Amino acid sequence: MLELRLVQGSLLKKVLEALKDLVNDANFDCSATGFSLQAMDSSHVALVALLLRSEGFEHYRCDRNLSMGMNLGNMSKMLKCAGNDDIITIKADDGSDTVTFMFESPTQDKIADFEMKLMDIDSEHLGIPEAEYHAIVRMPSAEFARICKDLSSIGDTVVISVTKEGVKFSTRGDIGTANIVCRQNTTVDKPEDATVIEMNEPVSLTFALRYMNSFTKATPLSNTVTISLSSELPVVVEYKIAEMGYVRFYLAPKIEEDEDETKP
Amino acid sequence: MGIKIVVGRSGTEMLTNEAGEVTSHLQGMFSRTIRLLEAGIKPLYVFDGKPPELKKEELAKRYSKRVDATEDLVQAVEAGNKEDIEKFSKRTVKVTKQHNEDCKRLLKLMGVPVVEAPSEAEAQCAALCKSGKVYGVASEDMDSLTFGAPRFLRHLMDPSSRKVPVMEFEVAKILEELNLNMDQFIDLCILSGCDYCDSIRGIGGQTALKLIRQHGSIEKILENINRERSLDFLNFLYTVTLVPVMEVNSRRITFLDNWPYEQARQLFKEPEVCVDDNQLEIKWTAPDEEGLISFLVNENGFNIDRVTKAIEKIKAAKNKSTQGRLESFFKPVAIPTVPIKRKGSKCVHRSPKPTPKHKMFSVEASNSSRAKIIGNMNMPILDLGSKHHTPLSRGVCFGV
Numbered sequence: 001m002l003e004l005r006l007v008q009g010s011l012l013k014k015v016l017e018a019l020k021d022l023v024n025d026a027n028f029d030c031s032a033t034g035f036s037l038q039a040m041d042s043s044h045v046a047l048v049a050l051l052l053r054s055e056g057f058e059h060y061r062c063d064r065n066l067s068m069g070m071n072l073g074n075m076s077k078m079l080k081c082a083g084n085d086d087i088i089t090i091k092a093d094d095g096s097d098t099v100t101f102m103f104e105s106p107t108q109d110k111i112a113d114f115e116m117k118l119m120d121i122d123s124e125h126l127g128i129p130e131a132e133y134h135a136i137v138r139m140p141s142a143e144f145a146r147i148c149k150d151l152s153s154i155g156d157t158v159v160i161s162v163t164k165e166g167v168k169f170s171t172r173g174d175i176g177t178a179n180i181v182c183r184q185n186t187t188v189d190k191p192e193d194a195t196v197i198e199m200n201e202p203v204s205l206t207f208a209l210r211y212m213n214s215f216t217k218a219t220p221l222s223n224t225v226t227i228s229l230s231s232e233l234p235v236v237v238e239y240k241i242a243e244m245g246y247v248r249f250y251l252a253p254k255i256e257e258d259e260d261e262t263k264p
Numbered sequence: 265m266g267i268k269i270v271v272g273r274s275g276t277e278m279l280t281n282e283a284g285e286v287t288s289h290l291q292g293m294f295s296r297t298i299r300l301l302e303a304g305i306k307p308l309y310v311f312d313g314k315p316p317e318l319k320k321e322e323l324a325k326r327y328s329k330r331v332d333a334t335e336d337l338v339q340a341v342e343a344g345n346k347e348d349i350e351k352f353s354k355r356t357v358k359v360t361k362q363h364n365e366d367c368k369r370l371l372k373l374m375g376v377p378v379v380e381a382p383s384e385a386e387a388q389c390a391a392l393c394k395s396g397k398v399y400g401v402a403s404e405d406m407d408s409l410t411f412g413a414p415r416f417l418r419h420l421m422d423p424s425s426r427k428v429p430v431m432e433f434e435v436a437k438i439l440e441e442l443n444l445n446m447d448q449f450i451d452l453c454i455l456s457g458c459d460y461c462d463s464i465r466g467i468g469g470q471t472a473l474k475l476i477r478q479h480g481s482i483e484k485i486l487e488n489i490n491r492e493r494s495l496d497f498l499n500f501l502y503t504v505t506l507v508p509v510m511e512v513n514s515r516r517i518t519f520l521d522n523w524p525y526e527q528a529r530q531l532f533k534e535p536e537v538c539v540d541d542n543q544l545e546i547k548w549t550a551p552d553e554e555g556l557i558s559f560l561v562n563e564n565g566f567n568i569d570r571v572t573k574a575i576e577k578i579k580a581a582k583n584k585s586t587q588g589r590l591e592s593f594f595k596p597v598a599i600p601t602v603p604i605k606r607k608g609s610k611c612v613h614r615s616p617k618p619t620p621k622h623k624m625f626s627v628e629a630s631n632s633s634r635a636k637i638i639g640n641m642n643m644p645i646l647d648l649g650s651k652h653h654t655p656l657s658r659g660v661c662f663g664v
Contacts, residue, residue, distance in 0.1 A: 044589045126594035157585075206585055234593050252588035 002030055002066060002092040005059035009088035009103065011052075011221070011241060013079045018218035018239070018247055019048055020072040022211075025121050027067040034060075034245060035090075038125055046211045047126060047234075047250040056244030058087075068092060068099055069121035078114040092118075128250070133228040133236075134203040135162035138196040139182060141225040141239065145216035147180050152209040154178045157254060161204035162229060167197055171209070192223035203229045206254040212237070215249040287564045289363050290370055294560070296421055297376060298574055301581040306548050308377050308398055311364060312385040316531055319384075373556045374578060375549040379538075387411045387535030395539065397546060400432070409435055410453040410532050412446060444476065450532045452476045454525050455485075482525050551578045 006012055019026075019037075026039035034053040040046065054060040082088055082103040089102040096118075103112040147169050151158050155171030155178070162168075166183035185195045215237045219225075222239040229235050234250040241247065300307045336348070371378050381388035389401040390411035400415035401408045408416045416433040439449055455472035479485045538544060553575050560566040 040590060043587075044591060045587055047590050047594075124596045125598070126590060127597035128594050208587060232593075234588075234590060250590065250594075252590050252593065254585040255588050256585045 001061065001063050001094060002090065003059065003061040004030070004035060004057050004090045006052075006056075006088045006090075007058045009082050009086040010084045011244065012088050013082060013084070014218075014220045015050060015052075015241075015247065016072060016076040016079050018215075018221060019050065020076045021217060022046060022048055022214045022249075023072055025069065025071050025119055027069050027121050027123055029065070029067045030062045031065045032062060036245075039123065040126070041211075045208070045252050046214070047128075049128070049246075049248045049250070051245035052241065053245045056241075059089075063094075066092070069119035070099070070116065071119060074116060078116055081112065081114060131230060131233055132200075133233070134201040134230045135167075135197065135199045135228070137162060137167045137182075137198075137227045137229075138194070138224055139167075139227070140193055140195070141216075141219045141222055143182070143195075144225045144227070145219045147182075148209060148212045148216050151178055151180070152213055156209055157206050158209050158212060159204060159206050160227070160229060160235070161202070162197060162199050163202045164199070167195075167227075201231075203231050205229055205231065205235060206256075207235060207251055208254065211249075211251050215251070218247050218249070221247060287566070290366055290560065290564060291566075293367050293370055294374075294574065297371065297374060298577050298581070299424065300420075301376075301578055304581075304586045308379060308392070308546060309367075309371055310379045310381055310385045310388050310392070311368065313381045313383045313388075313536075316383055316536070369559065370556075373552045373559055375551045375582075377546050377548060379544055379546070382538050383536040384411075384531075386413075387531075388537045389413060391535075391537040391539055392544075397544075407453075407532075409433060409438065410450055411535060412532075442473070447533075448476050448480065450529055451482045451525075453532070454528050455482060482529075548582075550582065551575055 019039075022041050023039040024042070026037050029036050029038075032054065034051055034056075036052070037048070037050040039048055054062075078101055079088070082101070083105060085106045086103040087106070089100075089104070091100040091102065092098070098115045098117055101114045101116065103114070104110070148158070151169060151171040154175065155173035157171060159170045160167065161170070166181050168179060168181045170179040171177065182195050184197045188194050218239040221241055224240070226238040226240075227235060228238070234252045237249040237251070239247045297307060339348075368378050379388060379392070384407075386401070386403060386405050386408045389398075389403065390408055390413035392398045393401050393413045393415060400417050401413040402417040402420035404418060404421075406416075412435060414435055416435070418431045418433070419428040420430050422428045435446075435449075439446060442449065442452075444452065452472050455475065456469045475485050479487075556575060557568065557571055560571050561568045
């Protein structure tokens with residue numbers, strides 16, 4: 001038996017919008033801790049980890065650890081039917097092959113039930129170790145989305161380099177090159193407009209912009225985004241969900257080919 | 265080192281596309297190889313050597329089929345049936361020695377290594393894959409699996425316009441799911457029909473699998489057949505298949521007496537392959553621009569602008585960084601939760617193991633909602649996995 005009641009239903013709608021282009025099908029895992037998901041895109045280059053902690057729900061009942069396989073496109077279709085102010089309740093019975101989304105209007109005068117078929121998905125969980133990152137950049141999420149969008153009109157890949165100067169996003173394409181440098185800036189009226197750079201070591205990594213642009217679909221979830229970089233690890237692009245958890249995107253870097261490649 | 269793909273006997277498949285044009289094989293080879301390079305794949309082409317003795321019969325059959333098709337083509341041309349003309353003209357295509365030599369020359373000029381197998385290309389591919397020199401074997405010939413290629417890819421060379429997802433098979437998983445060992449798998453393939461000896465009419469993939477499961481090897485099956493012998497053979501097959509086998513007549517049963525399955529098995533288990541590193545030249549080099557232009561433009565009348573552009577593409581692909589994959593960084597862990605719903609399926613949805621140096625090939629194997637293995641010319645026709653409606657990405661699904 002599973003029953004999760006989320007007063008701020010729009011959150012779930014936004015979460016689905018952020019995930020559905022990257023991942024087609026995924027297992028949602030429910031435990032006492034919360035409602036979570038880990039899934040990779042079909043080419044196993046990007047991974048998304050979602051956590052909505054149980055405390056963030058108005059009512060959270062999950063008798064035993066469960067996973068529910070869902071098609072995110074279909075789930076998104078159903079959640080689009082919920083109003084932005086609606087309260088969303090996710091319900092599932094043990095052994096059932098469906099999940100129910102219940103939408104209640106704030107005034108309680110309309111209640112809608114949507115039942116969706118579950119899927120059987122055998123997917124692999126990856127263990128993501130806690131790591132110390134060489135550089136962590138926190139910046140306004142809209143700014144980051146704008147940079148990714150702009151750069152993708154010039155090139156396919158972005159080089160993100162963090163130095164003492166700041167964080168530099170650069171690309172190169174047929175028509176030319178582009179460089180955008182963001183400096184640390186904490187003298188702003190609102191804390192969410194700040195750009196904060198913590199750097200232990202300079203780092204420079206190359207990523208496919210296609211994925212970055214897909215990550216920025218999570219921009220409505222949070223005013224700020226945190227980008228954690230280490231030279232040996234995938235980048236982490238994190239959007240915090242206020243008082244509930246996070247959506248974290250991991251992206252494997254592009255690797256330069258070695259020149260001497262005579263022997264396998 | 266990136267990922268190298270061995271393409272077995274790709275020549276044959278390419279050429280059937282634009283039949284008639286003398287340079288079509290070069291065109292196909294050129295553009296498809298560039299596509300692979302652009303996707304970050306390092307191809308290694310393997311060409312057939314001398315066919316094994318046992319295959320001569322099969323080759324003779326193919327020859328006669330071609331002769332038939334040639335006759336059909338003449339008729340179709342007379343009748344003016346466009347579809348038939350297209351169909352039969354494809355069947356009449358034969359790869360000549362010259363075609364093969366052209367392809368080899370082209371590949372070498374492109375900086376792509378070429379290996380000439382001592383005998384069967386599939387066997388050589390499998391050996392290269394087993395020794396870890398390449399990531400996988402890409403071919404449309406399912407024999408690659410019988411030769412024990414650890415990882416086998418289908419549809420890699422399909423035209424991009426067809427949008428067929430690449431399908432990856434892992435022999436270890438196939439054996440695990442079929443619950444057979446490699447010797448039994450080879451017997452299964454021989455029983456259901458291979459290039460080296462005739463198949464038995466009435467025994468297809470399903471029956472062969474049942475027979476192997478029941479008896480364990482071809483010898484045991486034959487022993488059983490011999491005990492029950494002749495007239496009882498029909499009944500015997502009937503008990504196994506529960507389907508009356510109408511076509512098995514006495515001629516077919518006597519045929520079993522000198523059925524060369526042992527030789528065929530020998531060919532699969534110990535094929536003639538080259539494993540000497542010094543003899544195998546596996547090296548990806550920069551393209552020879554002048555050589556390509558003189559070969560393609562001057563000798564074969566290709567458009568110079570197109571060739572120059574293509575050379576630029578090859579060079580760009582060589583400099584392009586490869587996309588890393590998450591498995592190179594994070595390792596799989598056990599899933600802590602149980603699914604709310606569990607069908608009785610045995611689908612395996614797993615990713616290929618990462619290569620040691622974080623470089624994987626990144627052709628996307630997109631979802632195929634019905635993983636299905638469909639028989640082609642001479643593979644065991646096992647319609648496995650069609651019971652599953654779960655979308656799979658990568659991996660093999662056997663629903664037996």
